[in-house]
Amino acid sequence: MPISRLIDALNEKIANAVSWALLIAVIICAGNALVRYLFKMSSNSWLEIQWYLFAALFMLASAYTLKRDEHVRxxxxxxxxxxxxxxxxxxxxxxxxxxxxxxxxxxxxxxFARYSISTAEMSSSAGGLIVWPVKLLIPVGFGLLVLQGVSEIIKRIAFLAGHIDGHEFARHASTPQQEIEAIKAANKL
Incomplete structure (x- = not known):
């Protein structure tokens, strides 16, 4: 269980840090739109940085989603x-x-990422950014998902062996019946 808790804490810290990427992406998106409409100027690099931030958010927070048991089930x-x-x-x-x-x-x-780093790969778009940071997210993000998978396996084995009661991996997502009730309640408004 200590290894599981360490992995959980790592993925929580990473998810909390990367959650700011969404706010930054929204600010860049809004700023880019304003500049484009007010001054008739734009750059592909502004669009690409939004994609990179979204990729970072998705790839680096996926393990946290698994930890919270909020993945597709x-x-x-x-x-x-x-x-x-x-x-x-x-x-x-x-x-x-x-x-x-x-x-x-x-x-x-x-x-795949190593090749991109060694060649200093650039986006094919005019004014585009370097590509290797977003390609590096692939093995890093899936590596974090592997670690979280190991943590979840440890917790499930501990539960089956009777060492924990299961609150460490209690489902945070709602049940199908709770979803149906929420939809009914929303339709009554």
């Missing part, structure tokens, strides 16, 4: 199972799907 089906069965489904999903796919992406992403 099949709750419509699994919500009818016992907690223990749900944990087994999670564990098998992490071992058979999440980790292998993420490890393959990291394996191929490292030389």
């Amino acid at each position: 099949i709750d419509v089906i699994t919500s009818h199972f016992s907690k223990r069965t749900q944990v087994w489904i999670d564990l098998l999903g992490y071992l058979l799907f999440l980790l292998p796919v993420c490890l393959v992406i990291v394996y191929y992403g490292i030389p």
Whole structure:
């Protein structure tokens, strides 16, 4: 569990830091639009930096999303199972799907990013930016996802062994029934 808590803390800190990328992207987007309409000036680099910031937010916060258990799930089906069965489904999903796919992406992403760095790759757009920082996000982001997957596996095994009660990975997302109730309530307004 200490390793799991360390990984969780790392991904929380990274997600909190990178969350500012959204605000920065919105400010750049608004500023770029104002400059474009008021002064009839623009640059592809302003558009690309917005894409880079969004990529950073998405890639570096994905592990945090997994930690919070707010990723895409099949709750419509699994919500009818016992907690223990749900944990087994999670564990098998992490071992058979999440980790292998993420490890393959990291394996191929490292030389992909390394090549971009070694060639000082630039965007093909006029006035574009260097490309390697966004390509480096691929192995880094999926590496963080691998680490979080390991953390989640540790928690599921600890639960199945009776060492924890499961609050460490309690679902934060709403159940399908809660979603239906929220939609009904919103429609009554």
